Amino acid sequence: MKTSEAVSATAPRCHDPYLRCALYGAAQVALGVRGCGVLAHSPQGCYQLVNAAFGWQAADYTETFTLCTKLCEEEIVHGGEQMLKRTILEARELHVPLLFVLSSCGPEIVGDDIEAVCEDMQGDVDFKLVPVRCAGFRGDQNDGADMAFDAILKTLVKEDTPKIPGSVCIVAPHANGNPTWYGDLAWVKRTLAELGAAEVLTLTHDTPVADVARIGAAEYSLLLSHDCGQKAVDYLSSHFGVGQLCRDLPFPVGFTNTRRWLTEVAACFGRSHDADRIAAQGETQVIEQCRRKGLEQFFMHRATSAIVADATVGIPLLRFITEDLEMITNVVCLRSCLPRARTLLDAEIQSLGLDCRVIDHADVYQSRQAIGETRPQIVFGSNIERHAVEAFGIPWVFRIVNPESRFRTIDREYFGYTGMLNIIEIIENDWLDRMRSRERRYQARW
């Protein structure tokens, strides 16, 4: 059998995922609680996921700690509960208020009961133990985030806290393909304050334990991901009576999405006039900036494009590049796809009058195949697509989602008006980058 035949024959049974496993997603959420400890009950290989999650939450290693039971063959065969107990006791020297205990595949397969261990050990330590069963086989990183949210809401959030009028709880800001999603979170917080929100709590990013406890007191919730967190928002609604804002709206990327989002949020605070003002000022800012700095429209107009991204970036991006940048998208590959996100995407495609092939829960192989078959001129994706589509002669791959293979110290939002400019800047830079000769650069090094 030829290699190409072998690849085609096995493709339906293989998986080349964009998403990491549930342990990673749970660690991302847990590490958003400032000053906590996160203990991975896992082999040290899986612990690398916790390290990666630490980086994704931009946690500070002088105040937030990660630990691992570093299970080896013996514990994987005979169980590692003793190792877990010992590590929990050792964690006392860290003086953390809270220790999340996350389980990986190995210990869950052999039957380690982290909940029972935490219950047994709770009396021996002066910090709160929060077990999260999040073995990789339980789902992908978005499922893992939902598992951690569930644990947090059910064990750390206080009941019967008095409501804080005009307060908002932001949920799942981290589940966003923007490599510097902290910029999006900061924009949302600034905008909520400008529109009259009394207080903003975050579930989770750099969130003090005391704030986590008060989350049930929020008047509104605002989910910042189309990829996970809806279960947490629904729980907040049913258990604490927290109403969800912008439930069926794409995120504020591009003129129309941003105006709609601002209008809906402002209406809750009785500040519609402020939404109009922010939108008018923002649109003027984008237009004037593009005029002064230059906007290369030539390659955009009616250029066929593919979007390969998470739902959080991919869905709002569709309207932005269609309406504002005049592109014609004919492929959308979403790395995840919750039913609500798919409904939203379908509504957007219909409203924009596009004839789009959609692949949800796409893996790398499926995205590459879809792009190879449709041959768009432009691909919005990540560094993965930059290499994956190399053979197809597609002129441009714009790297807007993680991983992008760029070092960033400054957080750049995609939401709102500066966010539009940030996306345009990435497009223009990647457009220019294509004009550089790879061959000459390679030779120049040697």
Add this chain to the structure above:
Amino acid sequence: MEERFGIPYARTGQPYGVRATEDWLLGVAQPLGQEDAARQWVQRETAAAGSDIEALRRFFDGKTALVEITEFPGPIRALSLARMAEEFGGHPVVINLHPYTIKERMPSIKFLLKQGQNPDVILTKGLFSLGTFRSSWQTESELEAIARQYDNAVYLGSPLRQPGVPQINLSTQTGYPHYGFAGVKNLARMARISMENAGRPRSKLFRKVLYGDN
């Protein structure tokens, strides 16, 4: 070089479309003694491009093709595109050849006219107004008015304009060739997209960046 060193000079237009591509190839092949090979190659490529040629015919046939080159408003590209429009059954109307460039390119223009090309040319006031030509709202509005006068116009030119009819982006700053058979394929793809999306509105961002509040 021809006069002094005897280096053959292929006098052809730009290879937009099938006929101009054939002329261009033969112009190179004849002095090299490769005429037969070139003809066979053209025959093969023309047969392979059947569906793309058909798409271009659907786009142009019976239509008025408004040709405007705004980036570098030179007459040669405009005349070459006009020839392609005619090849596929369109009636070309060239909008705004700049007088300066006409003067510069006079020998080439005379050559093309000798080949039998004689498209209608419309010069608008916007061409002569002060300011940046490509961002001239006056020219945009004149072009929109001209397009409205025809009930079957198509537009070949820059995406900086959007006169509200099917249009092909003939900017040189795209990632694919327009010349030769590869160009036929790319132009056909753009023609299909153009016909399917002719009704899409101009982006507010693009319009305001280009033309301000006009």
